[in-house]
Amino acid sequence: MHDVDKDLLSIQEARIVLETAKDAQYLMKEYEQDFFHNLIRVMIREIRPLIGAYVSCEIQETGKGCQKEKEAFVLRFLEAMEAEVGDRTYIGATAKDSAGKILHVGVPLGVIPVLLPSENVVINTLYSLFAGLQSANAMIAIPHVKATKTATQVIKKIQQIGLSNGLPRGSISCIDYLTECGTKEIVNSPIAAMILVLGQKKYTDTTIPKRPMIYGGSGATPVFIERSANTQAAVKMIVESRAYDCGLLPASEQYLIVESTVAEEVKKELIQNGAYFLSKEEETKLVSLLQPKNDGIHESCVGKSAVWLAKNAGISLPPSTRILVSEQSYLHDQDPFVNEMSCPILAFYREPDWQHACEKAIHLLQEKNDGHTLAIHSNEQMIINEFALKKPVARMVVNAAASFSSMGLGSTLPLSPILGGFTRGLGISAENITPASLTYTREISYASNGYFKEESTRDNIHDIQVQTQLLEKVLKKMLEK
Structure with missing residues (x-):
């Protein structure tokens, strides 16, 4: 009976929250863009001293990631976000012509529920709320059942700052x-204008088709080192990216494809940078620990360090090891290392040339439909262009660390930890999700060529000509009589 009571409470709460959010968004539409920009600046400033405590809570609650690296990443991201607040207008007049006429108007979508993940909880909670606020949408945050404490703390603090600032x-x-009942009540409600789903793939099949859905997930990223690349720099970036925060960053490299002529050099650099190549016996032990299930890995292995994984798999290795590498001869659908793995494990493939590497990358992306990002290290622009043209991904990172660059840190991509999953068959967007993704554009049209006026004049002339011809015929008949 207790479970039933909780379901009923959850459904009732969901209905109240939806109506309250609807009323709030009606008021938010009257606010100017500058209000939201200033509000985000205040929120970042007040939330920054609390990041250490929030990250510590996340590590304790989820058991995923590295405290020091996760905290450094969140602070770095907030610093980058604060630097660009105010650079762009998302609501109201977003474009005008030289005469001051409004051409485009950014319009908020309305009430947006966001289903939060169990990984990277602090940054995803903060960013999704900030993005929603900058675009004047009312946000309903639904924590993951395995990260409710962390997410709730962050959300309540953002609520408090918002209320204190109008x-x-x-x-x-x-x-x-x-509860599941309460969550479904929200995502299936006609009040919800869009559903933002972060990592909780099961909800991508439960939303009503009429409700647009944006999906953001980690993804398994192939990276290719071509013979012209600076292998030393490339390997250093790949190891740093894959090992950072125990492999939890979105789009971190999972498959390393190397041109055979530089394969041994790359292996040497990998080992020098903290990679450990597994023997076949050690691979078997590791697979037993990972226990691939539903195209993923066992939850207990997500966000764990290479040393932790090795220890629990019964593998002895140097304590300085940062990533585990499995060298694969070929690709097949039963290969457990093809599954998306949010932990510091790298699959290593050799290919004779860049054409074969190109095909291997496509196969890896399509095998489990898990990839939305590709990385390449090369100094041959022609090869880079070929990869850019042919790969079924939303973003391609060139000569940089895939995880950081894909999120717009130190790259030309938009700043966002939410990477759209359209190329994975999930959601309506493949782009980095920004406040602009949570609006639509109203286009304003002005008369340019007097089309209707000209047509009207032409019709009048035609009518006069017809009437004149008719009058002439009548007069002619009269004269004949």
Whole structure:
């Protein structure tokens, strides 16, 4: 009976939260863009001293990631975000012509539920709320059942800062009675304008088709080292990217494809940078620990260090090891290392030339439909162009660390930890999700060539000509009589 009561409470709370958010968003539409920009600056400034405590709570609650690296990443991301706040207008007049006429108007979508993940909880919670606020949407945050404490702390703090700075009550909501029934009540509600799903893939099949859905997930990224690349720099970036925060960053490299002429050099560099190549016996032990299930790995292995994985698999290795490498001769659908793995494991493939590497990357991306990003290290522009033209991905990172660059840190891509999963067959967007993704554009049209006026004049002339001809015929008949 207790479970039933909780479900009923959750459904009732969901309905109240939806109505409150709807009312709040109606008020938010009247706010100017500058209000939201200033609000985000205040929120970043007030939340920054608390990041250490939030990250510590996340590590304790989820058991995923590295405290020091996760905290450094969140602070770095917030610094980058603060630097670009105010650079772009998302709502109201977003484009005008030289005469001051409004051409485009950014319009908020409305009420947006966001289903938060169990990984990278702090940064995803903060960014999804900030993106929603900058685009004047009311956000309903639904924590992951395995990360409710962390997410709730962050959401409540953002709520408090918002209310203290003039944000309508209900602009940011959090579900306290978290059940499947309550969650489905929200995502299936006609009040929800769009669903933002982060990592919780099961909900991508439960949303009503009429409700657009954006999916953001980690993804398994192939990276190719071509013979012209600076192998030393490339390997250093790959290891750093894959090992960072125990492999939890989105789009971190999972498959390393190397041109055979530089394969041994790459292996040597990998070992010098903290990679450990597994023997076949050690691979078997590791697979037993990972226990591939539903195209993934056992939850207990997600976000764990290479040393932890090796120890629990019964493998002895140097304590300085940062990533585990499995060298594969070929690709097949039963290969457990093809599955997406959010931990510091790298599959290593050799190919005779860049054409074969190109095909291997496509096969890896399509095998489990898990890839939305590709990385390449090369100094041959023609080869880079060929990869760019043929790969079924949303973003390609060139000569940089895939994880950081894909999120717009130190790259030309938009700043966002939410990488759209359209190329994985999930959601409606393949782009880095920004506040602009949570709006639509109203286009304003002005008359340019007097089309209707000309047509009207032409019609009048035609009518006069017809009437004149008719009059002439009548007069002619009269004269004949």
